[in-house]
Every structure is written in C-alpha cells, then in structure tokens.
Amino acid sequence: MAANLPNQAQVQGGAGVTEPGISHNEHTHHDEHHEQGFLSKYVFSTDHKTIAKQFLITGMLWAIVGGTLSSLFRLQLGWPESTFEWLQPLLGKWIEAGKLNPEFYLALVTMHGTIMVFFVLTAGLSGTFSNFLIPLQIGARDMASGFMNMLSYWFFFISSVIMFVSLFIETGPAAAGWTIYPPLSALPQAIPGSGAGMTLWLVSMALFIVSQLLGGVNYITTVINLRTQGMSMSKLPLTIWAFFLTAILGLLAFPVLFSAALLLIFDRSFGTSFFLSDIYIAGQALPNTGGSPILFQHLFWFLGHPEVYIVIMPAMGMVSEILATNSRKPIFGYRAMIGSLLGISLLSFVVWAHHMFVTGMNPFLGSVFMFLTLIIAVPSAVKTFNWLATLWRGNIRFTAAMLFSIGFVSLFIAGGLTGIVLGNAALDIQMHNTYFVVAHFHLVMGSSAFFGLFAGVYHWFPKMFGRHLDEKLGYVHFWLTFIGVYLVFLPMHYVGIAGFPRRYYAWTGFDTFSQFANLNKFISVAAILAFFAQFVFVFNFFYSIFRGRRASENPWRSTTLEWTTPVVPGHGNWPGAIPAVHRWPYDYSKPGAADDFIPQNVPYSQTQSSNLPYEKEME
Amino acid sequence: MTTLGILLVLALLLVVFGLLFRLQILTSIFSGSTNREVGVSNRVNAILFIIFMIVGGAAFAWSFVDNYDKMNPPIASVHGHATERMFWTTMIILGIVFTLTHILLFVYSYKYQHKEGRRAFFFPHNNKIEIIWTLIPAVVMAGLVFAGWKEWSRITGPAPKDAVVLEVMGKQFNWLVRYPGRDQKLGMVNYRLIDATNEFGFDLSDQSGLDDFVAPEIHVPKGHPVLLRIRSRDVLHAVYMPHFRVQMYAVPGMPTKFWFTPTKSTDEMRAQTGNPKFNYELACNQICGRGHFAMKLNIVVDEPDDYVAWFSQQKSFSEQNPDVLASFKQKTNKLASKEATIPAAAVVPAAKASL
Numbered sequence: 001m002a003a004n005l006p007n008q009a010q011v012q013g014g015a016g017v018t019e020p021g022i023s024h025n026e027h028t029h030h031d032e033h034h035e036q037g038f039l040s041k042y043v044f045s046t047d048h049k050t051i052a053k054q055f056l057i058t059g060m061l062w063a064i065v066g067g068t069l070s071s072l073f074r075l076q077l078g079w080p081e082s083t084f085e086w087l088q089p090l091l092g093k094w095i096e097a098g099k100l101n102p103e104f105y106l107a108l109v110t111m112h113g114t115i116m117v118f119f120v121l122t123a124g125l126s127g128t129f130s131n132f133l134i135p136l137q138i139g140a141r142d143m144a145s146g147f148m149n150m151l152s153y154w155f156f157f158i159s160s161v162i163m164f165v166s167l168f169i170e171t172g173p174a175a176a177g178w179t180i181y182p183p184l185s186a187l188p189q190a191i192p193g194s195g196a197g198m199t200l201w202l203v204s205m206a207l208f209i210v211s212q213l214l215g216g217v218n219y220i221t222t223v224i225n226l227r228t229q230g231m232s233m234s235k236l237p238l239t240i241w242a243f244f245l246t247a248i249l250g251l252l253a254f255p256v257l258f259s260a261a262l263l264l265i266f267d268r269s270f271g272t273s274f275f276l277s278d279i280y281i282a283g284q285a286l287p288n289t290g291g292s293p294i295l296f297q298h299l300f301w302f303l304g305h306p307e308v309y310i311v312i313m314p315a316m317g318m319v320s321e322i323l324a325t326n327s328r329k330p331i332f333g334y335r336a337m338i339g340s341l342l343g344i345s346l347l348s349f350v351v352w353a354h355h356m357f358v359t360g361m362n363p364f365l366g367s368v369f370m371f372l373t374l375i376i377a378v379p380s381a382v383k384t385f386n387w388l389a390t391l392w393r394g395n396i397r398f399t400a401a402m403l404f405s406i407g408f409v410s411l412f413i414a415g416g417l418t419g420i421v422l423g424n425a426a427l428d429i430q431m432h433n434t435y436f437v438v439a440h441f442h443l444v445m446g447s448s449a450f451f452g453l454f455a456g457v458y459h460w461f462p463k464m465f466g467r468h469l470d471e472k473l474g475y476v477h478f479w480l481t482f483i484g485v486y487l488v489f490l491p492m493h494y495v496g497i498a499g500f501p502r503r504y505y506a507w508t509g510f511d512t513f514s515q516f517a518n519l520n521k522f523i524s525v526a527a528i529l530a531f532f533a534q535f536v537f538v539f540n541f542f543y544s545i546f547r548g549r550r551a552s553e554n555p556w557r558s559t560t561l562e563w564t565t566p567v568v569p570g571h572g573n574w575p576g577a578i579p580a581v582h583r584w585p586y587d588y589s590k591p592g593a594a595d596d597f598i599p600q601n602v603p604y605s606q607t608q609s610s611n612l613p614y615e616k617e618m619e
Numbered sequence: 620m621t622t623l624g625i626l627l628v629l630a631l632l633l634v635v636f637g638l639l640f641r642l643q644i645l646t647s648i649f650s651g652s653t654n655r656e657v658g659v660s661n662r663v664n665a666i667l668f669i670i671f672m673i674v675g676g677a678a679f680a681w682s683f684v685d686n687y688d689k690m691n692p693p694i695a696s697v698h699g700h701a702t703e704r705m706f707w708t709t710m711i712i713l714g715i716v717f718t719l720t721h722i723l724l725f726v727y728s729y730k731y732q733h734k735e736g737r738r739a740f741f742f743p744h745n746n747k748i749e750i751i752w753t754l755i756p757a758v759v760m761a762g763l764v765f766a767g768w769k770e771w772s773r774i775t776g777p778a779p780k781d782a783v784v785l786e787v788m789g790k791q792f793n794w795l796v797r798y799p800g801r802d803q804k805l806g807m808v809n810y811r812l813i814d815a816t817n818e819f820g821f822d823l824s825d826q827s828g829l830d831d832f833v834a835p836e837i838h839v840p841k842g843h844p845v846l847l848r849i850r851s852r853d854v855l856h857a858v859y860m861p862h863f864r865v866q867m868y869a870v871p872g873m874p875t876k877f878w879f880t881p882t883k884s885t886d887e888m889r890a891q892t893g894n895p896k897f898n899y900e901l902a903c904n905q906i907c908g909r910g911h912f913a914m915k916l917n918i919v920v921d922e923p924d925d926y927v928a929w930f931s932q933q934k935s936f937s938e939q940n941p942d943v944l945a946s947f948k949q950k951t952n953k954l955a956s957k958e959a960t961i962p963a964a965a966v967v968p969a970a971k972a973s974l
Binding site: 042095101102103106112121176177181184187190191257264276278279280281287288289290291293294308327328329330331333334336358359360366367370371374375377378381382384385388391392393394395396397398403406410413414417418420421422424425426427429432433434470471472473475479481483486490491494497501504505506507509510511512513515516519520521559586588589590591596 | 692709722
C-alpha cells in the first residue's frame with residue numbers, strides 16, 4: 001500500500017490530486033508513523049511544511065547575524081570617540097589601535113542591509129509562510145512541485161553559506177552599501193570590500209535569485225491549479241492573495257536584478273563598460289568609457305522597489321488574517337483589501353525612480369515618478385482604514401500574534417506616512433540619504449515586516465509543531481520590541497530632519513552634524529536592548545518546540561482550511577479527503593450562527609439559521 | 620577577573636529568569652488559566668495599549684519640542700524657505716493622520732477587548748465608507764503632488780543666464796573646486812590628463828580653460844543665483860549642502876548641475892546663530908569608501924563686493940602651473956604647424972571672451 005512507498009512518490013501522489021474533495025483510499029493511510037529516513041524527513045525533504053520550517057530557522061539565524069552587525073555599528077555611532085579593544089576577540093584585525101576600521105564599518109552596514117532585506121525578510125518571511133500556508137489554506141496536499149520546492153530551499157542554503165563565508169575573508173565582505181552602486185562596487189581600488197567580498201556577494205545573490213524564482217513559480221502554479229473544490233479566487237484567504245501577488249512581483253522583478261548583477265560581473269571581470277565611464281582612480285585612468293552608473297540604479301531599483309512590497313505584502317496578508325480571527329470579526333472590505341493589494345502590486349513597478357530624484361536624472365522624469373509614487377499611498381491608506389474598521393466593535397483576544405498584528409498596523413502607519421515626504425521630489429532634495437530615510441524604511445518595511453513575521457510565527461506555531469509558544473513570554477517579547485522599535489526609530493527622524501547623512505562612520509568632522517551626540521547614544525542603547533529582547537523569542541521558540549503547551553486542532557477557533565487538519569498534519573496534509581470549500585474565509589460572529597466562527601468547509605445547508613438572503617440559494 | 624565576574628552574574632541572571640519562567644508556567648497550570656480561552660492577561664494587554672498611547676504620546680511630544688531647535692539647520696537659500704514651508708506643512712498633515720489613526724487603533728483595542736457573552740458586530744463591508752476613505756487620501760495626495768511638482772519644476776528649471784558658475788568635482792576623499800575665470804567659460808577637461816598636479820585634468824589646449832582657477836573652498840556672492848556644475852572623477856559622490864537645501868549626485872562620466880540663490884552671508888549667519896565659528900559645509904552624501912564620512916568642503920557666502928574682490932585676486936591654474944601649460948603648448952604648436960589656417964579663426968572668439 002501507499003504507506004510503504006518512499007516519501008517522494010507519496011507527495012507526488014498527493015500533489016497530483018487535482019480534483020480535491022474526492023475521497024482517495026490511499027490517502028486515508030497517510031500518517032506520521034510511516035518509515036522515513038532522517039535525511040529525507042528533515043534535510044532533503046520535499047514536504048512544504050518541512051521546507052517552511054527550514055526557511056524559518058535559517059531566517060532566524062540570519063536575523064541574529066544581521067542584528068549583531070547592527071549592534072556593532074550602533075556602538076560606533078553612539079560612541080564615536082571611544083575605543084573598542086574589547087571587540088578585538090570578535091573582530092580581529094578590523095579593530096585597528098582600538099578603533100573600528102571605517103571600511104569595515106561600511107561592510108557592516110552593507111551586510112546588515114543585504115542580510116535583513118533578502119535573507120531574513122524575503123526568504124525567511126515569504127519563504128516560510130508561502131510554503132507553509134499556501135497548500136494548507138487552499139486545500140492542496142503539497143506544492144505543485146515538491147522537488148522544485150526543495151531545490152528552492154537548497155539554493156537559498158548555498159547562497160547563505162557563500163554570503164556567510166564572505167564575512168570572514170581577508171579583504172572583508174562587500175562594503176558598497178546594500179544597493180551596491182557601481183563604480184564603488186566594481187572597483188577593488190576604491191574599497192577593498194569590492195574585491196573578493198563583492199564577488200561572493202554577487203555569486204550568492206545570483207543563487208538567491210534562482211531560489212526565489214523556483215519558489216515563486218511554485219507558489220503561483222500551486223495557487224492557480226491546486227485549489228480545492230469550491231475554493232474560487234474570491235474565497236481565498238487574504239494571506240494567499242498576498243503570497244500569490246508577492247510571488248508574481250518576485251518573478252517579474254528578480255530577473256532584472258539578476259541582469260544587473262550579471263552586467264556588474266562583466267564590468268568587474270571582463271573589461272566591459274556598462275556602468276563605468278571616465279574614471280581616474282588610484283593614480284590611473286581606466287580605459288572604460290560610455291557606461292552609466294545611473295543605468296545600474298535603474299536596474300537595481302526596478303527590483304528594489306517591488307522588493308519592499310515583496311517584503312511587506314506577506315506581512316499584510318497575515319496581519320489581515322490574524323486581526324480578523326482575534327477580533328472575531330470579518331476582515332472589513334475583503335474585496336477592497338484584494339483590490340488594494342492588486343493596486344500596490346501594479347504601482348510598485350512604476351515608482352522605482354523615486355529613489356533617484358537627485359541622481360541627475362531628467363527632472364521631468366522626477367515629476368512623473370513623484371506623481372506615481374504618491375498614488376501608491378492611496379491603496380496603502382485603504383488597507384490601514386480597513387484594519388482599523390476590523391477592530392471596531394470586535395471582541396478582541398490579545399494573543400501574542402494579535403499584539404504583533406496591532407503593532408504592525410501602528411508601525412506601518414508611522415513609517416508609511418513619512419514616505420509621503422520622501423516621495424515628494426522637492427522635499428527629497430534635502431532628505432535623500434539622510435537618517436530620515438533610514439528611519440522611514442526601518443519602520444515601514446523593516447520593523448513592520450518583522451512584526452508580521454512574529455505575528456505569523458506565534459499564530460501558526462501550533463500548526464507547525466503541535467504546541468503553543470509560551471504566551472507570557474510572547475507578551476514580554478512584544479512589549480519590549482514595540483517600545484524598543486519606537487525608541488530607536490522615532491528619534492532617528494529628528495536626526496534625519498537635521499540632515500545627518502547615512503552610512504557615516506562618524507559625524508564628528510562636521511559642525512553642521514554635531515548637535516545630536518546624546519540622541520545618537522540613546523538610539524544605540526535602545527537598539528542594542530531591543531536586539532537583546534529578541535532572544536526571549538529565540539528561547540521561547542526552541543523551548544516550545546519540545547516543551548510548549550500542547551495545541552488542539554483549531555486553537556484560535558479560526559475558519560480557514562489549515563485548522564481542519566490534524567494537530568500536526570502529516571504528508572498530504574489531510575488524512576482523508578481534502579475538504580471542499582463553501583464560503584469565504586471570514587464568517588466570524590455571523591448573526592444567527594451557533595458559534596462565533598463558521599469554517600470555510602461548512603456548507604450553507606448546515607447553517608440555515610445564519611445564512612444571509614443571497615446565501616439562501618446556495619443551501 | 621572582572622570578565623569572569625560579569626559572566627557569572629549573567630549566568631546567575633539567566634538561571635533566575637529560567638526559574639521565574641518555570642514558576643509562571645506552573646502557577647498558570649494550577650490556577651487553570653491555561654484552560655481558559657481568554658484570561659486576565661487580555662485585560663492587562665488592553666490597558667497597556669492605553670498606557671502606551673498616553674505615555675508614548677507624551678514622550679514623543681516632549682522629545683519633539685525639546686529637539687525642535689536642533690532639528691532645523693538654518694536656511695540660507697531662496698528655494699530652501701519654500702521647501703521648508705512645504706516640509707512642515709506636510710509634516711503637520713501627517714502628524715494629524717498619525718495621531719488620529721493611533722488614537723483609533725489603541726482606543727479600539729482597549730474598548731473592544733474580549734468580554735464574556737458579547738458578540739462582535741458582523742460588518743463585512745460598506746461601500747459608501749470605503750469610497751469616502753479612498754477619495755480623501757486621493758484628494759490630499761493630489762494637493763501634495765501638485766505643490767511638490769510646482770516647487771520641483773521651479774528648482775530644477777534652467778538657471779538664470781547671469782548665474783555665477785562654478786564646478787565641484789568629487790574624488791576619494793575630498794572636493795575640488797574650479798571657477799571659469801573672466802571669460803565665464805569653463806575650459807575643457809579630460810580625465811585621461813589627470814595627474815598629481817593637474818587634478819582636474821585641464822586640457823589647456825582649450826583657450827577658455829587658460830583663465831580657469833581652482834580654489835580650496837567655495838565662494839559665492841549673496842543674493843546672486845549660483846549654478847553648480849558637478850562631476851566626479853572616480854566613484855559616485857553627492858554634493859549635499861544642508862543649509863542651502865541643495866543635493867545632487869556627482870556621477871563619473873555624467874556631469875550634473877544644481878542652481879540656487881544664497882540669501883545670507885557667512886557673517887550674517889554667524890551673527891544669527893551666535894556662533895562665531897559657523898561655516899556653511901558641503902558634505903558627501905553618497906557612500907564612496909573609507910573617507911566618505913570626512914569628505915567636507917567649506918562654503919563661504921560673501922557680500923557681492925567681497926566676492927568680486929576675492930574673485931579678482933585669484934590666479935589662474937595655467938599661471939600657477941607654467942609647466943603644465945608648457946607641455947600643452949608643445950603639443951598645440953605641433954598641431955598648429957600642421958594646420959596653420961585654423962588657429963587664426965579660433966583666436967578671435969577666445970580673445971573677445973577674455974575682455
């Protein structure tokens with residue numbers, strides 16, 4: 001029987017069920033107890049749930065690395081006059097006569113950005129939850145291609161290893177900023193990090209993009225083809241809509257970054273001049289002419305801007321889901337929420353040059369991009385209002401996931417609003433590349449995406465591991481982080497309005513930037529404490545996997561399909577037939593219903609007392 | 620020894636935390652709160668949101684007022700006053716939105732916290748409300764876009780014809796400044812001619828470059844439009860002059876420009892800020908390598924008369940570096956002997972311009 005077949009055949013058998021809702025005898029035998037080697041179960045697994053956990057844990061490790069790097073450079077920024085001999089055991093030769101090497105400082109900010117944006121908030125966030133939730137919430141036995149899904153993780157893994165190795169090489173990791181603008185990133189003469197470190201960065205990112213594309217193709221295919229019976233697009237949970245559109249953005253945007261990286265590799269190694277022109281450096285005039293560094297920026301930001309929505313949209317989707325579940329209310333304006341996701345996705349491709357208002361780009365183009373950029377505020381505003389309306393007259397349970405979701409809304413508003421300043425070209429003249437920008441994006445895409453990630457982990461942990469994360473530790477984690485984030489990034493706006501440039505090793509050389517030494521110290525202390533608070537979560541996570549309180553099948557009394565699976569779903573997710581879907585995912589507190597939630601798989605014929613007039617026909 | 624002590628204290632702290640954590644779990648099991656769906660902590664969290672709103676809001680307001688004076692670099696250009704007004708107008712609008720939405724967020728969280736027996740209001744959508752709150756931000760955005768577009772077009776429009784022209788060139792890790800001299804024309808430069816003496820790469824076979832002079836700092840006249848021509852000779856840099864609200868990248872291979880009108884002389888600004896050592900500063904604002912954070916240039920805004928006096932005292936690069944000039948003369952002479960008819964025509968306009 002099927003129970004004796006190797007893992008691979010089973011998953012394919014499961015995924016091959018394109019007509020769900022029909023009972024297949026072989027699947028009734030699926031359970032966790034069949035024979036599986038350690039390697040195929042935990043390492044080279046093709047099961048979407050295991051791959052999701054692999055992404056999550058790798059992402060957490062990366063987040064600790066990224067956070068450590070930021071603590072190191074915040075030390076320098078808070079105490080620019082101090083010496084850091086005590087860091088010598090960790091940093092070795094990068095501490096020169098007690099001072100942090102300025103080039104290594106730049107490497108720290110570069111790697112912090114790269115790691116957080118790509119490895120944590122792209123791979124760690126959407127890699128985890130797209131993988132985990134898409135099959136479970138649409139009613140599929142696995143991803144369309146389990147094998148490609150496995151490849152997606154292992155490409156990410158190799159890319160991670162290469163990026164991690166680059167931290168330790170002699171000339172240091174890439175140091176040209178996470179945006180790796182050439183010529184700085186193209187010329188080792190300009191900064192040592194642009195030598196081997198940059199090569200490894202580019203190789204790692206190329207593999208990372210392969211991983212993203214393998215994952216993205218899979219997510220899109222799965223959502224389009226493997227939805228269970230009755231699961232029309234207009235019955236999808238908002239999480240799935242968000243993951244679906246995120247995957248489309250990634251599929252369209254990442255190849256452009258790939259091309260930029262490829263051209264940069266050519267410029268670095270094969271003597272081409274795509275991005276180089278008229279350069280005299282290190283006592284030598286280079287032969288390159290005719291290239292344009294600005295071309296690189298266009299290519300980079302054509303990915304780079306959709307990228308911030310790739311980071312934030314999965315968080316938006318999960319937050320919508322969690323807010324509705326824990327307010328015991330339907331998400332307000334389900335269709336408007338989908339519409340605004342579509343609007344954001346579309347617009348995200350035509351706003352990239354707002355990162356380039358003062359690069360010397362034609363001012364007319366600047367006007368066009370200012371117009372398009374400020375339009376994107378409208379769907380974002382609609383989403384915010386709808387979240388607020390979802391809370392209104394709810395019956396709110398403050399689970400840790402709910403706290404982080406409310407925190408997400410707060411941070412998204414706080415960070416999103418200042419985008420209106422930066423999207424205005426006339427105001428961007430002063431604010432470009434200052435700490436105002438740093439504060440803006442750390443709130444709107446950094447912290448709030450992290451909050452979405454935390455919310456997701458607290459909410460779906462019971463389905464991942466069959467146990468709960470400790471709620472009290474979750475509360476402590478939330479309040480320390482929420483307060484910490486505001487203490488770091490609100491004052492940072494003041495520093496930015498005063499014009500402090502980003503990526504400065506110290507501001508002590510300028511009288512113009514001398515007034516905020518104390519405030520910078522304050523920000524550094526808050527940042528480092530907030531970082532340490534994250535270890536509460538790390539402890540909670542690993543402790544609860546083994547010793548957490550046991551969960552029930554549907555601990556949050558939620559409506560979506562993943563909660564109809566066993567406590568820990570095995571291969572193929574449902575032991576019997578895949579449930580068919582009859583209703584939208586947000587039937588919470590429906591008048592006339594016995595309970596305050598009606599799962600998606602309950603037919604209207606069983607809920608006659610609560611059916612709305614137009615639903616009567618569907619009984 | 621102290622390290623060992625610190626480690627010991629940390630280890631003890633961890634043990635204490637661990638014990639507290641276990642204790643908390645055990646008490647919650649005994650009190651039975653793990654079996655209740657919604658416990659006391661729900662109320663605690665709801666109250667914490669209100670406390671967060673009040674204390675956090677007060678702290679935000681206090682710190683903002685406390686730091687307000689330090690936040691605004693004094694303005695010294697015509698367009699700077701306009702953008703500053705627009706910035707704070709926008710910030711006020713954003714501040715109102717921020718405050719209102721956060722009051723709703725936290726008050727709703729508190730007010731609609733779980734209560735036994737209450738049922739949430741089934742309210743899936745309302746088209747009228749949704750249209751209203753789509754239109755309001757759209758209208759506000761339209762206003763902001765229009766204001767921003769008008770100002771942006773004015774700032775980036777062509778510089779007045781009588782603008783004082785000068786060139787700033789970024790290199791790792793300082794700035795070079797060049798003025799066009801009496802003929803008001805910047806001479807040709809070529810990056811292949813750059814060396815230790817000829818840092819700009821002057822091509823002195825171009826007549827209009829003969830009177831160009833270099834300066835260790837920028838001098839500009841007060842109340843007169845200034846056109847900055849900007850270039851870089853190695854990696855990206857950015858000219859950032861916070862007091863003038865000026866910023867533009869310096870791009871190798873693609874000269875850029877920015878024009879502005881200074882409104883206050885350095886002396887006036889020293890009087891206004893009460894700081895006798897005040898100087899306008901130009902900072903590099905695009906990551907360029909090791910010395911990025913120290914790439915500074917002083918800017919002096921003179922009264923127009925002082926500016927003319929300073930300008931007339933400057934000696935041209937070619938005058939100060941006769942060797943460089945001589946090497947170009949040799950080359951030009953060779954060229955001239957080959958095609959003797961052309962220079963005669965070229966000399967006339969150059970001579971006129973130098974008048």
